[in-house]
Structures are given as structure tokens and as C-alpha cells.
Amino acid sequence: MGRSPCCEKAHTNKGAWTKEEDQRLIAHINQHGEGCWRSLPKAAGLLRCGKSCRLRWINYLRPDLKRGNFTDEEDELIIKLHELLGNKWSLIAGRLPGRTDNEIKNYWNTHIKRKLLARGLDPLTHRPLNAAAAVAGHHHLAAGGSSCSPDATSGHSSCSDGDEYRGGIDLNLSISPPSSSSQPSSPPPPPHEAEARRAGATASYTYHHHYSETREKICLCLNHLGLHGGDECSCGGSSASSSSSPPPATASSRAFTFANASSSTV
DNA sequence: AAAAACTGCAACCGCCCTTGA
């Protein structure tokens, strides 16, 4: 069964936005706030698809966007998050204040991919290229995730030999709403990726290594990106609880402290 | 100086998930 188009394409503009369209959109959202994208174009007097308006606002017009070049710190954070999350750009963007998923996705495809290849790492698996070929298809969440970290300097992975990169790792995601989010009274989300998709910020990930007794928590809060060997994160944004607001995220306070990511940072 | 090739980014497309009737 077909799906009705999101808008009447015959009467909508496409392509680059004009300044006037931007002004109309900004003015409307300032006055009425976000929401109901489908009816927004009409209300704002725009000949645009609602989706297009949403995208334009989120990716370009939002006042809290940072824009400008990515810092090395952001680079490394993106790489680390991508290693853990795969192409979950919205989740990754949730950890980078002022950055959008689209921006990060573009930056990944144009800069970071090349950067990793130059290091001899497979952008998909974050493993050394020759090793990555051997385990093609076993990466990221869809493949059960991995806490393995390739060793860029030695060309060896820090994975233990026993797990062969597919030890049935269950990546258990639990994410609380962004600290600056206006989302009201959302209950603590269940540890499920689908929920995680919508939340977008303070994240504590728990790896359950079925093949061993170890349980490591990976905190992705901006202040403490790292593994915690069975301990709660001390950052305040620990676990799945959204009852307590995590500390305000500042880029300058980020740290890359993956306990088992021995040398993948540069 | 002009043409070709490359790069980066904004925007679109189509699918999936959630929600509400």
C-alpha cells in the first residue's frame, strides 16, 4: 500500500532557500515555536514541504548552532562515538552541542573517513584495514557492537583473541534527555536503541560481555567519555536515570579516557 | 586564463518508528 506524500509537491518550492524564506521561517518559529511541521509552511506563508522547513531550521537556522570548523577534540569524539554507535548521526550529534546530525554526517564522509584511511583504519569497523576485511559485516550495533579498539600504532586490535570480535556483545543503550532540552517530563527511557534515537544526549552505555564476567560501563557524557569497570559514572549523568540533570556540557571539559581503547586516540 | 577535476555542504528522498484516533 502506498504512502501519501508528505506534502503537495506540485505547489512547493525546492532547492536552495532564499533569505526571505529563511526570515519567514525564523519569524514564524520565534512566534509560535517548533512543532506541527506539516502545517507550518502554510501558516508561515511558505511554499515549502514541512519536512524541508524542519530540516532548514534544524540544520541551518537554529540559533544555537555552532557552525565553523570542527576542533580536533570534536574530531576524536566523533570517531569514538562512531566506533560505538555506527552511523547513528543523531545520537552522535546529541553529544556535540551546536552540531547537527547532517553536519556531522557530512563531516564524517568528507574528512574523518579520509583521516581514518590515512591511519590505515577501516572507517566502518575502526579496525586496521586488513583485519577489517576479515571481519566485514561484523561491526557496530547491527553486528552486536564491539568494545574493541584498533591499535593504530601497532596495527593490532586490543580485542582479546577469544572473542574474535563477535563475542555476542549486547550493547545496552540508555540515554537521558539532553541537559539543555526543553522536553518536559519524559520518563526514564528503557534501555533500547529505538528510545535512544529520540533522546539524543547524555548517554551511558553498558556493555554486557556474555562471554565473560566482566561488565564495563561506557560513559558518553561529555565530561567523561570512558569505560567504567563496573562502577557507576561519577559524572552525575550516570545510568539511565533522567531524574538528575547532567552537568552542562562544555566542549573544553571533554576527556577521552577509554580504558580499553589503548592507543586509538591520536 | 581556461578547462577539468575535486571538494564540501545544503537539501531531498524514502523508509522506519511513534502516536493517536
Added chain:
DNA sequence: CTCAAGGGCGGTTGCAGTTTT
């Protein structure tokens, strides 16, 4: 419980700007 509508996301495309030949 079912289904349609709407929102959100990831992948892809198109084009303008930049660099190289």
C-alpha cells in the same frame, strides 16, 4: 487492536566553490 498520519533519521544527490592541470 489496527491503521493512517506525522516526525525523525540515514543515505544520497546536486551544485557551487576551490584547486589543479
